[in-house]
Amino acid sequence: MQRNFVTIDIGGMAIKYGLADETGAFLEKKSRPTLAREEGGEGILRKVVEIVKRYQQDFLLDGVAIDTAGIVRPDASGEIVFAGERSFPGYTGLKLGTAVREACGVNCVVENDVNAAALGEYWRGAAQGAGSAFVMTVGTGVGGCFVLDGKIWHGAGFSAGEAGFMRIHGDHRVLEEVASARAMIVEAAASHNVSPAELDGETVFEWAMCGDADAVLAIEHMVDNLSEGIANIYCLLNPEVFVLGGGIMAQQEYLRPRIEQRLEELVVPAMRKATRLEFAKLGNDAGMIGALYSLLQKN
Known part of the structure; x- marks a missing residue:
């Protein structure tokens, strides 16, 4: 039985996201503006939760995988330890993994974007x-x-x-x-x-x-x-x-x-x-x- 995962990339300009299986193959990919400077950390969290819940309407999800700009605490909290306030106001201190898990009721892992890219190249690149x-x-x-x-x-x-x-x-x-x-x-x-x-x-x-x-x-x-x-x-x-x-x-x-x-x-x-x-x-x-x-x- 195929397992379904939502995977999300949070950048300064765009949030890229998609639905993937356990092999890393994408079933769908989309993007939307981040608007980080305009809407801050709360806006980013709101968009991530909206993305996950939309997929939950049609799929049983086995987890949410997020990579993001900023220094990330690599534990269950997925806390944004540091993100530049000018580019990402209100993002530092957000426990992104915990917030998504509580809002959507699904396991969530958060990693720094460069670290995640490196792991991707190790796994499939x-x-x-x-x-x-x-x-x-x-x-x-x-x-x-x-x-x-x-x-x-x-x-x-x-x-x-x-x-x-x-x-x-x-x-x-x-x-x-x-x-x-x-x-x-x-x-x-x-x-x-x-x-x-x-x-x-x-x-x-x-x-x-x-x-x-x-x-x-x-x-x-x-x-x-x-x-x-x-x-x-x-x-x-x-x-x-x-x-x-x-x-x-x-x-x-x-x-x-x-x-x-x-x-x-x-x-x-x-x-x-x-x-x-x-x-x-x-x-x-x-x-x-x-x-x-x-x-x-x-x-």
């Missing part, structure tokens, strides 16, 4: 079958998660793996300030005398592939800085597989040889040879799939 994996997401910021023997390494304060906050270059900068897609876009926009709001990563890569020297340089700077962060993780954790995700990593053909070349220069062979570099395979579904796997593990 680029890190499938690996004993250890570090998954790094590169977008507006840089996030990360270490998975060991199929379990997330959360850390004492539930914020392990936050690679974007690593200090580099010794000048008080953190990795995501110089290695994110945002950093690349800002540099390319400045060199072309346009606003970063008018530019996206895909356009920067299109310029570079057409021979635009300034776009090439912006990407090179991002690759150099990103590779420095990856090299530190290679040396510290020595994972079996290192997975790069985030929308910009769709440019795998352009980025892979450049990152691999820099890693050869930065990491001694003894620390590098056992770790393979992969690019994420699950796209925007990674978080929802990983949240479901977390639920299945805890059940």
Whole structure:
């Protein structure tokens, strides 16, 4: 008999959700605006409960799996330990798992979005079958998660793996300030005398592939800085597989040889040879799939 699960991804702009079976296959996927700044934590909870109850009208649910922005306490409470007040007002302190369980009468697990994406790649994606994996997401910021023997390494304060906050270059900068897609876009926009709001990563890569020297340089700077962060993780954790995700990593053909070349220069062979570099395979579904796997593990 098929088991049915609602899986939900809470982001700053959209709440993606769907109905999935125990293999991670989606029977349906939809989305709706988060409106986090306008409606705050209470609004997010209300939307999540509405989604679950709608599915309960037609299906017997075996659980609800949620991944969300913010630092999450990975216990039954699913408490949002921290979320930026500007982007998610009133979200910090919300015991999301408890609230959904009480409102809907169904088991609920809540996980941080990057952690869930890493678990998704471990279960059904680029890190499938690996004993250890570090998954790094590169977008507006840089996030990360270490998975060991199929379990997330959360850390004492539930914020392990936050690679974007690593200090580099010794000048008080953190990795995501110089290695994110945002950093690349800002540099390319400045060199072309346009606003970063008018530019996206895909356009920067299109310029570079057409021979635009300034776009090439912006990407090179991002690759150099990103590779420095990856090299530190290679040396510290020595994972079996290192997975790069985030929308910009769709440019795998352009980025892979450049990152691999820099890693050869930065990491001694003894620390590098056992770790393979992969690019994420699950796209925007990674978080929802990983949240479901977390639920299945805890059940």
